[in-house]
Amino acid sequence: MAGSQPAALGVGPTNRVRLFWRSTVGKKIVMSVTGLIMVGFVLLHMIGNLQIFEGAARINAYSHFLHHTINELLWLVRVVLLVSVVLHIVAAIQLTRIDRAARPVAYRRREPQAATVASRSMRWGGLALALFIVFHVLHLTTGTIQPVPFAPGDVYANVMGGFRIWWVTLIYVLAMIALGLHIFHGAWSSIRTLGVNRPKAEPLRRPVAALVAVILWAGFSVVPVAVFFGWVR
């Protein structure tokens, strides 16, 4: 490597995509865009969830609307999400390997100066979220995991039944902490990765990302917690 000439850059639209995907910046941009898509989705998902406080009829009607009235759109969203998740995870794995390879010998002592719990837990937190998503889909979408008998179409019953069980609620509550942290760092860094932020004096401040993270964490956590303690009738 030492003394070598800088790498020639094969230019041309033909290999633009390859060039993009090959670079660490390109992969980061993929993670940002897919991440932001997922943030948008979970915001809508959360708003949908909160309808449970308006009673069984309301939430089940909403479910019916999604599954029947706009079924094609739902599948489109599912495809987009699936692609996003896959790209997000593949890019994350590849970047993690590149990043790990970039420091083959670790420091004996290391004192982080700016890194946050959120920024340092992105990889493990992301893995936890991926596992949680599988669990969640198997639990409340397909009904494969049945802590209580699954009633297709009756969201209200499934939710009320599932979240009365302590370990189900616990999994959801912990996962939502992971989600909040992931978004606290991820939403903010996505905007920066895309370079659409305005330059500012204190680059580490992130009020919007913090707000979004708190809203999502609270909005999602309130449902299982409220069900568990019997605040939802």
Added chain:
Amino acid sequence: MKFILHVWRQAGPKAQGAFSVYEATGISGDMSFLEMMDVVNESLIEHGEQPVAFDHDCREGICGACGMMINGIAHGPMRATATCQLFMRHFEDGDTIYVEPWRARAFPVIKDLVVDRSAFDRVIAAGGYITAATGGARDANNILVAKTDADDAMDAAACIGCGACVAACPNGSASLFAGAKVTHLGVLPQGQAERRQRVLRMIAQMDEEGFGGCTWHGECHEACPKAISLDVISRMNADYLRALWAMRDEKQEQGAG
């Protein structure tokens, strides 16, 4: 004052390294960290041992030659300070201090605390310049630069190329270094013609050298002796997207008559 130093010793690029423990005695608070190392080295020589090799030159915080991981912090505990400008009065008498070289695949250790940072030179050679043939430049005042742009360019251009950003980054990323140069040249009117090529080439070279990617921990900014802003990385990424979007095949030059 007196300190217990745990210093990384490594005889050569391929040698096995290990920590050695030295006692630094008779240190005054007015000594810089490197002057403290000088004292240690003098006594090592007097005891027939090899002195600790470390890079240093100007000792006023501008050449970027020096750099050590001091107690797990690149350039030590003072913010916006290069190792040569870190004074011993900021340590407590009797402190134990770990001294390690920059660690990164792209910065292989040559000896003790000396690492090979030529990867940075190659990133610059790949595109970190404005082509301006010597002679024939137009009058300097024919190029107007808004004061704010000149200030932004200068903020980024202040980079001393010490490598602390890479050393501090958990991913061993050179994004702050590359971003600083992309920003310096990219905000100036003179730098527009090569703006797209520059960012594409520099990022390709940066990856080629084995640096990691940016995950926005912000450690680089904290470690930077010139406190270069993370914004330079955002600018680099934005330029990268734009450059990629606008990318075209280069036309072959036709031979003249």
Added chain:
Amino acid sequence: MSTALDARIPGGPIAEKWNRHKFEMKLVNPANKRKHTVLVVGSGLAGASAAASLAELGYQVKCFCFQDSPRRAHSIAAQGGINAAKNYQNDGDSIYRLFYDTVKGGDFRSREANVFRLAETSLNIIDQCVAQGVPFAREYGGLLANRSFGGAQVSRTFYARGQTGQQLLLGAYQALERQVGLGRLRMYPRTEMLDLVVIDGRARGIVVRDLVTGAVASHAADVVVLATGGYGNVFYLSTNAKGSNCTAIWRAYKRGAGFANPCYTQIHPTCIPQSGDHQSKLTLMSESLRNDGRVWVPKKKGDARPPNQIPEAERDYYLERKYPSFGNLSPRDIASRAAKEVCDEGRGVGPGGRGVYLDFADAIKRLGVETIRERYGNLFEMYERITAENPYTVPMRIYPAVHYTMGGLWVDYNLMSTVPGLHVAGEANFSDHGANRLGASALMQGLADGYFVIPYTVGDYIGSAKLERADESHPAFRDAERGVAERTARLLAIDGTRTVDSFHRELGKVMWDYCGMARNEKGLTYALGRIPEIRAEFWTNVDVPGSADELNQALEKAGRVADFLELGELICRDALERRESCGAHFREEYQTPDGEALRDDEHFAHVAVWQYRGEDRTPERLQEPLEFENVHLSQRSYK
């Protein structure tokens, strides 16, 4: 034998010399350029700009630096700015005025034709640097900003915050790296030149040591350009970088290149004083501080009271007292000498008594702390970082320090030394600054040499000399390599009891005490006796650990200090022989009744050029007479 050296100054009126010369110089056919190899040693402003420009022209260029990257050369540390006669401020500046100021500032010991060319090319430098993207300070309208600087009554200094040297060097470095990327230039970092190879009277290559592996190698070429900077580190403590050394020019001297005016060493008055024996280098503080600070010491000897407890009546504002009209703004050499004088009297302040106060209390009272913070905030911060004292409440302590060397290898108008094919650029040559350099002129000279003089004159040399092919197989290279290896082996074999640094410190102290700000015959004679003794002890009692075939910083240092131990003697010899005072060279015997430098134009209006004649022989002192046809000889006065 007193040969006069021919500087080969072109004829014609001063303003036309360079243009006429450029036309008369030989050109090299573009297709032939790539058949010629040029070696550039050093990658500072002069070296990097020369290497980049030559590579761009099509020559095969190899560039060498001892640092790990060309970007670290010590040009990077220059703070203030770079002069250019642009007259953007419409304040009456012109090429002629810059020329005039520089000749006068150099106390009439520089070559008029060179200085004029320097002033002329200063315009192109700014254009070139702006085109490269150097972020010079700007006005709100987008035009370039200027500031004024010592020794000039016009605003002609361009600057990039306090980091002008850094930004100019990065511009040249980027141009150089571009050529590396294009494959036209090969860079050899961490490589030190240890000998010059002369074949048939012409410089044909160099021998270098790879500082990582210790391998000694030869490089043959048609032209060698030395741009290796100054030798201020002969004083041990200076504002130079720790690695700055005289080795390349010293080896060239021993191969026949004349050394001009070695005794012209500039001492800068506003540096942070030494805090103890451990001190490894000195830090310069911008001279602009003297615009608002008042310099004083206690009237009483050994007054140990804190400064704010010394009443006004017991303070001696000695610059204001001695030089009522210039006061605290007296020129560098005068302010430096005055500080030494009061410290010699035992009235110095701070540890070791080598310091004077630079007090901002009056300025803060008059202008308010905010104004002072605006003007000097960054300097005050730097001072506090180093000394842990707050200059807003406690007066700063300052003391002069070695800063720049006007002397260097002698060069003719084409920047070629007395060895044909060996060109010298930047601070390494004896330069255009005469006996004293003005502020913001070093950057100008480095870039003028590198961008705008060397590329032409190297071509002229190649075009007019009928060069036989020479390659590394020539026996001269083998001999030089053997010499280098033997010297290295000798250093390692001594295995004495003292460290290299201890010798360097000892030499530095002799140089500073007897050949520093003020010199006299007795002191210089003493130093001329003492230095060979130190040198002799060095070669029998130095302890250089490690081996030759590895990264060995103690060995590097030993080689450099060995050369300083020889150069130091030459500096003292030159200072002794120059029986006059001029610019930075102040001989106590030659002063006006009120203590000013007294030139002797009748006997010393010449460049002293020292020619090496062998290990045990005193070098020969040659002369290049200086003629002043445009600027008339006059006495400087700052009363």
